[in-house]
Amino acid sequence: MPKTSTASNHYDVIIIGAGLAGLSSAVRLGMFGLKVLILEKHFVVGGLNSFYAKGGRKFDVGLHALTNFPSESSGKSSPLLKLCRQLRIPLDSLNLLEQSSSRISFGEIDLCFNNDFEFFLSEVEKVFPKEKDRFQKLLSKMVEFPAYSVDAKEISTREILGQELGDSLLAEMLLCPTCYYGSARANDIDFPTFIMLFDAIFKQGLARPDRGIRALLDPLTDKLKELGVERRMNSPVKSIQTDQIQVSEVILENGEAFTSDHFISTCGGLETEKLLCLPDTPRSFDLGRFSIIESISVFDGHPRDFGWDETVIFFNKSDKFFYDQPKQLVDLNSGVICLPDNYGPIDSSEKKEAKLRVTHPANFKLWSELSEQKYQKEKCFWEDVILQNGLKYLPLGESKSELFKNRTHLTDTFTPCTIKRFTSHENGALYGSPTKKRDGSTKFSNLFIAGTDQGYVGIVGAMLGGIAVANNQILRNL
Amino acid sequence: MNKNNIKQIVLDIIAEIAPDEDLSGVKSDIRLREQLDLDSMDFLDIVMELRKQHGIDVPEAEYRQLESLDSSANYLLPKFESGATA
Numbered sequence: 001m002p003k004t005s006t007a008s009n010h011y012d013v014i015i016i017g018a019g020l021a022g023l024s025s026a027v028r029l030g031m032f033g034l035k036v037l038i039l040e041k042h043f044v045v046g047g048l049n050s051f052y053a054k055g056g057r058k059f060d061v062g063l064h065a066l067t068n069f070p071s072e073s074s075g076k077s078s079p080l081l082k083l084c085r086q087l088r089i090p091l092d093s094l095n096l097l098e099q100s101s102s103r104i105s106f107g108e109i110d111l112c113f114n115n116d117f118e119f120f121l122s123e124v125e126k127v128f129p130k131e132k133d134r135f136q137k138l139l140s141k142m143v144e145f146p147a148y149s150v151d152a153k154e155i156s157t158r159e160i161l162g163q164e165l166g167d168s169l170l171a172e173m174l175l176c177p178t179c180y181y182g183s184a185r186a187n188d189i190d191f192p193t194f195i196m197l198f199d200a201i202f203k204q205g206l207a208r209p210d211r212g213i214r215a216l217l218d219p220l221t222d223k224l225k226e227l228g229v230e231r232r233m234n235s236p237v238k239s240i241q242t243d244q245i246q247v248s249e250v251i252l253e254n255g256e257a258f259t260s261d262h263f264i265s266t267c268g269g270l271e272t273e274k275l276l277c278l279p280d281t282p283r284s285f286d287l288g289r290f291s292i293i294e295s296i297s298v299f300d301g302h303p304r305d306f307g308w309d310e311t312v313i314f315f316n317k318s319d320k321f322f323y324d325q326p327k328q329l330v331d332l333n334s335g336v337i338c339l340p341d342n343y344g345p346i347d348s349s350e351k352k353e354a355k356l357r358v359t360h361p362a363n364f365k366l367w368s369e370l371s372e373q374k375y376q377k378e379k380c381f382w383e384d385v386i387l388q389n390g391l392k393y394l395p396l397g398e399s400k401s402e403l404f405k406n407r408t409h410l411t412d413t414f415t416p417c418t419i420k421r422f423t424s425h426e427n428g429a430l431y432g433s434p435t436k437k438r439d440g441s442t443k444f445s446n447l448f449i450a451g452t453d454q455g456y457v458g459i460v461g462a463m464l465g466g467i468a469v470a471n472n473q474i475l476r477n478l
Numbered sequence: 479m480n481k482n483n484i485k486q487i488v489l490d491i492i493a494e495i496a497p498d499e500d501l502s503g504v505k506s507d508i509r510l511r512e513q514l515d516l517d518s519m520d521f522l523d524i525v526m527e528l529r530k531q532h533g534i535d536v537p538e539a540e541y542r543q544l545e546s547l548d549s550s551a552n553y554l555l556p557k558f559e560s561g562a563t564a
Contacts, residue, residue, distance in 0.1 A: 032526045076515055085496060086519055471522055476538050478529070 010259045011037045013474060014250055016237050016275075017266030019047020019423070020459055021451030021466035023220040025264055027087050028470035030227035032478075037258060038229065039250065041236035041424065045221060047266070047451075048423045048430070049213050049459055055410045057298055060212045061422060064338040064357065065312060067181065067200035068460045069098060069207040071115040078204045083463050086471075089219045096207040097344030099311035104173045105393055106316045111173055115205030128170045138164045147195035150438040154190035172321040177201055177314045179323040180336050180359075182457030184288045184431035186324040193457060200458060206312060208343040216459070240265070240275045240447070247447045250275075262446045262474055266466070267424045269433050269453035272442070285437075285453065288429030289325040291416035293362035295386040298410040302354050303339045304346075306404065308394050313337040315393040325363050330382050332389050335360040353409075358390035364416035364428040375417070383413040423452070431457060440469040448473045479558045481551035487532070488524065488550045492516070495523040506547040528554070533561060 013029050015022045018040035029036050044050050049062035070078035070091070084091045101114040111127055113120040125132050141164065146152055157178075161171035175189065178197040183189035189197070209215030224231060236253045240263065249259040265272040269285035303309065316334040323334070341354035370378060391397030391404065416428030425432055436455030440448040454465040489501055492514070499514045510516055521541055528534045534557050536544070543553035 032530055082517070082519060085498075086523070088495070090497070467519075471519060475522060475526060 009257070011035050012260065013037075013262045013264060014039065014258055014260040015264045015266065015450075016250065016272075017047060017424075017451065018042075018045040018231060018233070019266055019451060020049055020216070020220075020462040021454075021469075022047070022264070022266040023217070023224065024083070024087060024463040024466035025266075025450055025470035026229050026231075026466075027220060027223050027227070028467055029474060030224060030229040031088070032475060034474075036229045037260070038224075038231040039235045039237055039252070039258075040231065040233050042422065043233050045231075045233075046213060046217050046422075047462075048419070049217075049462075050422055051213055051217075054412055055298075057410065058212070058214075059296060059355075059412065060340075061414065061418075063208065063213045063459065064336065064340075064359075065099065065181075065206040066094075066096065066208055066216075066460065067197070067204065067206060067458050069096060069115055069205035071098075071117075071205040073115075073117045074199075074204045079200075079464055080204070080460050083460060083467060086467050087220070087223070087463070089216075089223075093219065094215050095210040097210055099206040099208075100309055100342045100346075102206065102312040102314075103310055104176055104314045106169065106173055106176070106319055106321075109169065109173070109319075113202055115207075117203050120202050124170070128167055131165060131167050131170050134165050135170070142195045142198065145191065145195055147192040152192035152438075154192065154436070156188050157191045157194040158188045160191055169319050172316070172319060174198070175323070176316055176321050176334065179321075180314060182431055182461070183323065184290065184429065184436070184452075184455075185434045186289065187322060190436075190455075193455060196461070197457065200460065206343075208340060210344070212340075213459075216463075237267075237275060239277050240272070242276060242278070242444055242447075245445055247444050262448070264440075264448050264450050264466075264469055264473075266449070266451035268426070268429075268451075269435060269437060269449050270426055271424055272447075272449055284443075285433040285435040287426055288431065288433045289364070289427050290323070291325065291362055291364045291419055291428040291430050292359050293330050293367075293382060293386065293413065293415050294357055294359040295383045295390075295411065295413045296358075297356045297387055297404075297408045298353055299356065299404060299407040300353055300409065301407060303342055303356070306394070306400050307396060308339060309342060311339055311342040313393055323361065325365075326361050327363070329363055329366050329378060330386065331361040332385070335386075335390070337390050337393060356387070356390070358386050360386060362416050364420065367415045367417050368420075368428075375415075379413050379415060383411055386413070387411065425452070440465070440473060479555070481555055484551040484554050484558060485547045487528075488544070488547060488554075491524050491527040491531070492520075495520060495527065504547065506551075509545045510547070511545070532558070534558065 012034040013036045015038045018038050068078045068080040104111045165171050178194050179189050238253045239251050241249045247263045249257050251257045336359040338357040420428035432452035448469050450466045450469040456465040525536045544550045
C-alpha cells in the first residue's frame with residue numbers, strides 16, 4: 001500500500017487550483033489512496049470553466065463546447081472516452097447533446113461543419129474546389145505529425161498552411177476556430193496544437209452536457225468527497241517555499257503553511273514561478289496576452305424563433321484573420337457566437353428562454369487600468385455594441401435586432417479582468433503562456449505544473465493534462 | 479491462490495476500470511491489447527488496483543509482464559504467495 005502521510009498538515013500531494021486539471025489529478029491520486037489537499041483561491045470550483053448565477057439564472061463561464069465528441073466517424077479514438085475511463089465517470093452520465101451545425105464565416109464566404117467529418121470535407125471541396133488535392137495532402141501530413149507526443153515540435157501553423165495550401169483564405173478559415181479554441185500564441189497557433197484542435201473540433205465534434213459545465217464539475221467534486229480528498233476554498237497561496245532541489249511547503253495568504261511530498265500547481269507556468277519567490281531566476285514561461293470579452297443575452301423563446309439554428313459561428317469581417325491582443329478595448333473584426341440552446345435534438349426544445357453568447361478579443365491592460373466607474377461604463381457600452389455587432393453574423397440578424405432587443409430580459413458581460421479573477425493568469429491570458437511544458441516537469445523534482453500551460457487545450461485537454469501529471473509524475477513512481 | 483484465481487482477479491480489475499469492454503471471450507494466451515481497447519493508462523490502472531486491493535507492487539519496468547492473462551498469472555503468482563505467507 002502507498003505510504004500515506006499521517007501528520008495532520010503533511011500531505012502526499014498538494015494541488016494548487018480547483019480547475020478541471022486540478023480536480024482531475026486529485027481524483028486520480030485520491031483513487032489510489034494518496035493523501036491530497038486542494039487549495040483554491042476562489043469560492044467556486046472550475047477555474048476558467050466555472051459558473052455563476054445572476055438574476056436567478058445559471059451561467060457557464062468557459063464552456064462554449066465540449067470538443068472531442070466521440071462521433072460515429074471518429075469511433076473509439078476520442079480522448080474524451082479515455083478521460084471518462086480514467087476518472088471512472090461514465091460518458092453516458094454527461095448526457096452529451098450534439099451540436100446542430102456550425103459555421104466559419106469570412107466576409108461572404110462560409111464553411112459549415114457538424115459532427116460528421118465527411119460533411120466538412122465536402123464543404124471544403126465545394127467552397128475551395130481547386131484546393132481539393134492540397135487539402136488532402138495537408139490532412140495526411142497532419143495525421144503523420146506526432147502532435148500528441150510530449151516533445152512535439154512547436155512549429156508555426158501559419159507557415160505550414162502557407163506552404164501547403166494555394167488559397168490563403170482557406171488557411172485563414174482553418175486558423176480562426178483553432179486559434180479561438182486554444183491558441184496562446186499571438187496571431188498563430190503551434191502546429192501540434194492546431195492538429196489536436198482540428199481533430200477535436202472537426203474529426204470528432206462539438207457537444208455540450210445537458211447541465212452545462214456542472215455536469216462535469218459535480219461528479220468530480222462528489223468523487224473527491226467520497227475519496228476523502230481535502231479541499232480548501234477561499235485559500236489563495238502566497239508562496240511556494242523551496243530549497244535548491246525541492247519544494248518543501250506552501251504558505252497561504254492567511255499565513256497557514258502546509259508541507260507535502262509532491263506539489264502540482266495549476267495556476268499557470270509563469271504564475272507558479274512567481275509564487276516560488278526567486279527574483280533572480282530567469283522566467284522560463286513567456287507572458288501570454290490573448291484575452292477575451294464575452295456578452296451574454298438571455299431572451300424569451302428559442303433561437304429557431306428567429307431562424308437561427310446553428311450552434312457555433314466563428315466569424316471574421318475580412319479575408320485576413322487577426323488573432324492578438326487588440327490596440328483598443330475590444331476587437332470587433334472577429335469573434336465567436338454560441339447559441340448553447342441549439343445543442344441537442346430539435347424536438348426536445350420546449351424552452352421558455354435561451355442564451356446568445358458573443359465573444360471578441362479584448363485588451364487586458366486597457367480594461368484593468370480603468371477606474372471602477374469607467375469600467376462599469378465601458379462594460380455597459382461594449383455589451384450593447386457586441387450584441388448588435390454579433391447579430392450581423394446571424395441569418396437576417398440585423399433586421400431582427402428590435403425584436404431581439406424586446407425579447408431580451410437579461411444581459412451580462414465578462415471582461416479580461418473576469419478571466420484573470422477566475423484563472424489567476426497574468427494579463428487575463430485565456431490560454432495562458434505561449435510557452436508550454438507538456439509533461440509538467442519543472443526544475444524542482446517534486447513540483448509539477450498541470451493544466452493550461454501543459455498545452456493540452458480545452459476542457460478535455462485540461463482534464464487529460466491533470467490526469468497525465470498525476471499518472472506519469474506521481475503514480476508511476478510510487 | 480492459484481493461477482486461475484489470479485486471472486480472475488485481473489479480469490475483475492479490468493471490468494472495474496473499463497466497464498465498456500466485453501470480457502466474455504478474453505483468451506488467456508493472447509495479449510490483452512489485441513483483444514481489448516486498452517492503452518498504457520489502463521495498464522497503469524491495473525497495476526494501481528493490484529497495489530490498492532492486494533498490496534502487490536509492480537515496478538514500472540515490469541508492467542509488460544501483465545500483457546496477457548497467462549503472463550500476468552505467471553508473474554503475479556509468486557507475489558501473491560509471498561504476500562500470503564508474510
